[in-house]
Amino acid sequence: MTGRLLNWGILGCAGIARKAMIPAITGSRNGRVAAVASRDAAKARAFADELGIARACGSYDELLRDPSVDVIYNPLPNHLHVPMTIAALAAGKPVLCEKPLGLSAAEVQLLQAAQRRFGLPVAEAFMVRFHPQWQAARDLLRSGRLGELRAIHTVFTYFNADPDNVRNRPELGGGGLYDVGCYAVNTARFLLEAEPEAAIGLFERDPAFGTDRLTSGLVSFPGGARLAFTCATQAALTQEALIIGTKGRLHIPVAFNPPPDMAATIVFDDCRDLIGTGREVITLPPADQYRLLAEAFADTVLGQAAALEDIASSISNMRALDALLRSATTGRWETL
Missing domain, CATH: 3.30.360.10 (Dihydrodipicolinate Reductase; domain 2)
Incomplete structure (x- = not known):
């Protein structure tokens, strides 16, 4: 992946993605938004058209299986942070996940075990x-x-x-x-x-x-x-x-x-x-703290920088x- 822009896939059509993270990725030096997914295909298409995103997926699984997508941003409702981040890891995708990373330390520990198993970067999006x-x-x-x-x-x-x-x-x-x-x-x-x-x-x-x-x-x-x-x-x-x-x-x-x-x-x-x-x-x-976060995570994925805070830090939080x-x-x- 070194030397090119990372293709980001967005899980869901969350307001934080529309207002902050998608513009941040679009303006970043090392990434672009390639696809967005929703369980409602029409909603995904409308969201993609609004924000100039080429590909709209009618399911989360379709996005995760897309070989052109390098990295996932997960701003889904909080109860889906851990399960969908694990699903993305299983599909071979690094994940930047919105906060809170899970609903309990015990749940985030399950994600930590999956991250260790798949060996891919995961970070919690504390942009501040x-x-x-x-x-x-x-x-x-x-x-x-x-x-x-x-x-x-x-x-x-x-x-x-x-x-x-x-x-x-x-x-x-x-x-x-x-x-x-x-x-x-x-x-x-x-x-x-x-x-x-x-x-x-x-x-x-x-x-x-x-x-x-x-x-x-x-x-x-x-x-x-x-x-x-x-x-x-x-x-x-x-x-x-x-x-x-x-x-x-x-x-x-x-x-x-x-x-x-x-x-x-x-x-x-x-x-x-x-x-x-x-x-x-x-x-x-x-x-733009969101752009700085997106660039830092992309650098981690590209192997051009040390990893962001690891999941152990998220467990402490x-x-x-x-x-x-x-x-x-x-x-x-x-x-x-």
Whole structure:
């Protein structure tokens, strides 16, 4: 595959594929979208025509059997992440799968076993790690300017009360924790470069849907640092992160979906006072984090770069989500 563009196949007609990943792959230096699949052939054809994709498949299996497709992007509903990723591996295709990689650590371990058996790359699509603002945040931490990291606070909320939307259907793996709470845990692990030890969560469930519509959690890390987060599927659109150390703090105003065509800003404050005398605004160039993710995964498939985070990292993330969900029943801190 070295020296040519990878042909991507897209499983399903998800909104994230239409809005973010397909444009990202199309604009990437090492890939193109060759085919899309849906269980509804007419839907696949309309989706392909809308986005300028040459091939439309009327089943997932048809796409997986296509020898011209080199790599798969799996943005299907959460309950299909593991089974369809395993099916793609069995068909000889590497897979970039949307988050969460599975619905439990145990399920992701099944995928890990399959990945080892077939020996093909698999990665979870946490695009935020590729954006310069998060890399700059970690560089600041490593430099010591924030001192010892003590707390990370994140908020990721949006409003979606559509009963037919997959995010509001528990049997499909819907709910705020799976959809956006996973980002809080992942970015905390990225910044702390450590794995969580225990977690506790508070969940409010929609009485009609049964999914968590408002979730807050605490996650403890070695050395005493903690993540505190709120995620919601029925609240005003909000994204931000606050990173607090012993010498300063860092604010990321648009933490998870900064527009790809706009510069991003993060704000460091040495906390000499409460009126911002020690503020420093750091401006990062515009970046399409989805394109950077797609290029990095393609480089891995082409053998031109080291593998992205392995499935063991995804299992660690899922263990934290598992603990948060267990705590909803027990009402106490749950160890990982």
